[in-house]
Amino acid sequence: MKDIPVHQLIERTNTGFEIRHFESGEENSKKGPMGAHxxxxYLFFLIESGSASLMIDFNEVHFCENTFYYILPGQVHHRINNSIAGGWYVAIDTQHIPSDFRNIFENQLFLQQPYQLNDVELKQYQQILCLLREKNNEDDNNAFFLPVLQSLIQSFSGMAAATFSNVHTPEKQLSRPAQISHQFKKLLLRNVRKVKGPSAYAGMLNVSESYLNEVLKKTTGFPVSYWITQEVMLEAKRLLYYSGLNVKEIAHTLGYDDHTYFSRLFKKSACITPLEFRDKHRK
Structure with missing residues (x-):
């Protein structure tokens, strides 16, 4: 293995969403062993029964009954043991999670810790997860299938953001690369519409472009340019879905004077044109 494998959600579903309820032992018997990747x-887990363990970025995290947890895009992880765990697994494409919610998830200064749900919280999560599973299993040709599904996804991710916004993790010194990666992501979220150059972000962080690239490859598996493009495309997808702006206006909003170049960049990233994306997700 030359590099750590990256699992892409688009290879499994075209909705950017996946949900599954599993019983004790079911995950291992279906999937078999899964190495570090x-x-x-985003991944979210709700453990309803039993216990489980994951290794996440060299830290072993334990889950007990009625705990809720998430894994960020780019975090290296693998199962240690979940043969006696039952609960929910949810995978969500970043485009479905508003930036305010992502700020909560990504601005945890330390490795996020499992959240112990009380009885009321557990019931609320179980209700929305059951509803999400039912909606996701419907025929996607049904009227308003995608808008309703996406609304439910946002409700779920909003609940999760609210849950973790009040979590205080123990003090633990971050490594220098982790600090820089964390600061870069915060800068990117605030400046992506105006700032596209890797060297500009390196300058804001008072490091060289080559060092910033090295840091991000080490901590996330991808270089600076990848994350900039990803963030631009996420903004573009949101504007295509939620706004009435045409492609030229969206390109200009995102800082591109040449809308044809923007369209080529979008197609290279999303494998479809901006108009095809809008037509597909607004049907």
């Missing part, structure tokens, strides 16, 4: 999407 990264995902290009």
């Amino acid at each position: 990264r995902d290009d999407h």
